[in-house]
Amino acid sequence: xxxxxxxxxxxxxxVAVVLGLVALVAVPHVGDAFQVTxxxxxxxxxxxxxxxxxxxxICDLPSLGHAAFFGIGAYTAGLAVTRxxxxxxxxxLGLAIVVTAVLSLPIAVIAGRLRNMxxxxxxxxxxxxxxxxxxxxxxxxxxxxLVGVIRPGAWPFGLDLxxxxxxxYFALAVLLAGVALLVVVVRSPFGAVLRGxxxxxxxxxxxxxxxxxxxxxxxxxxxxxAGSAGVVHTYLNxxxxxxxxxxxxxxxxxxxxxxxxxxxxxxxxxxxxxxxxEDALSSHTDRWLGVLGALYVVVALANGAWNPAAWRRALxxxxxxxxxxTHAADDAPPPPARRAATLERTT
Amino acid sequence: xxxAEAVFQLLIGLSFGLLLFLLASGFxxxxxxxxxxxxxxxxxxxxxxxxxxxVGGPGWRFVLGVGAAAATGLVLSVVVYALAASRWRxxxxxxxxxxxxxxxxLLVLADYARSHWDGLPRSLVAPSALxxxxxxxxxxxxxxxxxxxxxxxxxxxLLWWLQERTSFGALVRAGVDDREMxxxxxxxTRRLFAAVFALSGVLAGLAAGLGAPVLGAAMGxxxxxxxxxxxxxxxxxxxxxxxAFAASLAVGVADAYGKAFLPSFAxxxxxxxxxxxxAWRPAGxxxxxxx
Numbered sequence: 001x002x003x004x005x006x007x008x009x010x011x012x013x014x015v016a017v018v019l020g021l022v023a024l025v026a027v028p029h030v031g032d033a034f035q036v037t038x039x040x041x042x043x044x045x046x047x048x049x050x051x052x053x054x055x056x057x058i059c060d061l062p063s064l065g066h067a068a069f070f071g072i073g074a075y076t077a078g079l080a081v082t083r084x085x086x087x088x089x090x091x092x093l094g095l096a097i098v099v100t101a102v103l104s105l106p107i108a109v110i111a112g113r114l115r116n117m118x119x120x121x122x123x124x125x126x127x128x129x130x131x132x133x134x135x136x137x138x139x140x141x142x143x144x145x146l147v148g149v150i151r152p153g154a155w156p157f158g159l160d161l162x163x164x165x166x167x168x169y170f171a172l173a174v175l176l177a178g179v180a181l182l183v184v185v186v187r188s189p190f191g192a193v194l195r196g197x198x199x200x201x202x203x204x205x206x207x208x209x210x211x212x213x214x215x216x217x218x219x220x221x222x223x224x225x226a227g228s229a230g231v232v233h234t235y236l237n238x239x240x241x242x243x244x245x246x247x248x249x250x251x252x253x254x255x256x257x258x259x260x261x262x263x264x265x266x267x268x269x270x271x272x273x274x275x276x277x278e279d280a281l282s283s284h285t286d287r288w289l290g291v292l293g294a295l296y297v298v299v300a301l302a303n304g305a306w307n308p309a310a311w312r313r314a315l316x317x318x319x320x321x322x323x324x325x326t327h328a329a330d331d332a333p334p335p336p337a338r339r340a341a342t343l344e345r346t347t
Numbered sequence: 348x349x350x351a352e353a354v355f356q357l358l359i360g361l362s363f364g365l366l367l368f369l370l371a372s373g374f375x376x377x378x379x380x381x382x383x384x385x386x387x388x389x390x391x392x393x394x395x396x397x398x399x400x401x402v403g404g405p406g407w408r409f410v411l412g413v414g415a416a417a418a419t420g421l422v423l424s425v426v427v428y429a430l431a432a433s434r435w436r437x438x439x440x441x442x443x444x445x446x447x448x449x450x451x452x453l454l455v456l457a458d459y460a461r462s463h464w465d466g467l468p469r470s471l472v473a474p475s476a477l478x479x480x481x482x483x484x485x486x487x488x489x490x491x492x493x494x495x496x497x498x499x500x501x502x503x504x505l506l507w508w509l510q511e512r513t514s515f516g517a518l519v520r521a522g523v524d525d526r527e528m529x530x531x532x533x534x535x536t537r538r539l540f541a542a543v544f545a546l547s548g549v550l551a552g553l554a555a556g557l558g559a560p561v562l563g564a565a566m567g568x569x570x571x572x573x574x575x576x577x578x579x580x581x582x583x584x585x586x587x588x589x590x591a592f593a594a595s596l597a598v599g600v601a602d603a604y605g606k607a608f609l610p611s612f613a614x615x616x617x618x619x620x621x622x623x624x625x626a627w628r629p630a631g632x633x634x635x636x637x638x
Binding site: 064 | 378382384430433434438442443444445446447448450451452453454455456457458459461462570571573574577578580581585610611612613614615617618621622625626629
């Protein structure tokens with residue numbers, strides 16, 4: 001039985017991923033303009049969540065400051081068309097990636113030396129300082145932000161991004177490219193070292209790798225993906241403003257990742273669903289921020305119950321599957337070796 | 348900048364720094380002792396500040412306002428702890444869940460303040476005896492800021508006495524060092540945590556009340572204040588009151604100089620401070636290496 005399970009679970013997962021992709025590709029053909037735009041918003045969140053997922057699940061670094069990189073990408077995209085006369089979306093994307101990489105480097109060097117709570121606090125503090133800079137720096141438009149942003153051309157492809165459907169596929173392409181990049185990195189030798197550092201930093205260091213260098217590189221990579229999400233966000237809204245850098249953005253991205261579980265498909269799905277739910281919520285009450293906060297509190301309090309990994313173990317136990325009995329019984333996080341194995345399966 | 352201006356801004360920065368110490372000391376204690384990240388601390392400050400401006404008034408009613416703010420801080424902080432304590436076995440161990448819980452609480456409290464006080468900034472007038480200002484270096488230094496410095500110093504001294512000279516303080520210090528050992532000795536750590544959360548709420552409330560004539564109460568403070576507290580805790584080293592004190596003064600002065608001389612880029616002075624200190628000592632000024 002356990003052998004059959006081992007064969008069926010990856011197949012179920014593969015089928016789910018294919019179905020999800022088909023659903024995403026089909027959205028512009030079944031939804032109206034408003035719904036398509038709403039899902040684009042979800043795709044932006046999914047890209048941002050994927051970048052946070054990478055840091056949290058592969059490096060065990062919980063970032064509460066990715067709004068900074070999202071915002072840097074968003075403002076660079078805005079500046080590219082309003083000030084720098086860049087009329088190519090790929091050039092703007094490339095520019096945003098370079099700017100995000102350069103600006104995230106000093107933060108990465110500082111934060112890469114910290115763990116756990118101090119990492120959370122420092123990333124949040126840097127993001128808040130970035131936001132406050134955005135509101136005060138006149139060049140960036142202050143609290144109004146950058147307005148009058150137009151969607152640039154898409155040379156060498158003959159695409160018209162001002163068309164909602166075309167823009168939807170552009171956003172989807174950025175998401176898939178970001179996710180593909182992260183998955184390739186996770187499965188590469190570089191990713192193996194990162195996972196090694198997460199599970200036992202001392203052993204990897206003893207093998208001659210410098211953990212700080214690897215963490216900084218992972219941080220910058222994650223920041224770059226977050227910056228790309230910011231680019232799509234700006235051209236979607238046709239403006240960039242300080243709310244794009246708000247701590248709410250960072251917290252929401254982290255919440256999505258916590259809810260989404262270990263595999264990267266989790267945060268992507270949760271991001272899109274949460275965006276749709278939030279939209280429904282905000283059209284019913286103007287106190288939706290409070291409702292959202294209450295939702296966070298409830299999720300946190302229910303967290304003992306919200307444990308997909310434990311459910312899976314329980315399911316396997318009930319079916320008489322061959323789970324190592326020693327670890328199946330308790331709720332404690334699985335030991336490093338098992339965590340790495342779980343990840344291997346899920347990504 | 349002339350030397351006189353520099354001294355003027357130094358005093359402004361020190362008075363703000365002392366106020367920040369009240370705010371950050373509670374945060375650093377709950378963080379160092381219970382390993383708990385209380386992001387709701389900024390929102391506790393916000394609501395307490397609004398309460399101070401509503402209850403407080405001219406003359407002796409100013410004291411009433413500060414007292415009400417401290418009581419508000421106490422209640423809200425204990426409520427946050429009670430929520431966490433209801434599932435402490437999970438929440439106490441998982442930082443991410445704490446972040447979710449307290450960020451949610453922050454949003455709920457901020458939303459309450461927004462709807463109850465219409466999202467408008469409010470302020471509290473200082474008692475008339477303290478309302479004047481002294482001519483100093485070509486500018487007017489508000490007398491109230493001096494009072495604020497004095498009051499914050501008194502509270503800081505009380506806190507030092509509590510921490511270093513009472514058995515409660517001994518328990519807290521022991522818990523910061525090794526809470527498992529403390530629990531093994533038969534001390535109820537839950538009760539100790541509750542007391543420290545209450546203390547941290549009172550301190551945040553006092554900071555909000557005493558700061559009301561200078562900072563007022565306004566939406567957005569929940570994050571502005573939170574970030575200052577975070578920077579101070581990280582710079583000073585979690586759980587260290589001496590570290591929080593030194594870092595508070597440094598942050599207050601950096602903030603004052605930044606705002607006075609680089610108005611658009613005030614945050615760079617703060618970022619610079621964080622980068623320099625953490626590059627030099629990753630565990631913070633008075634922090635011990637992370638276990």
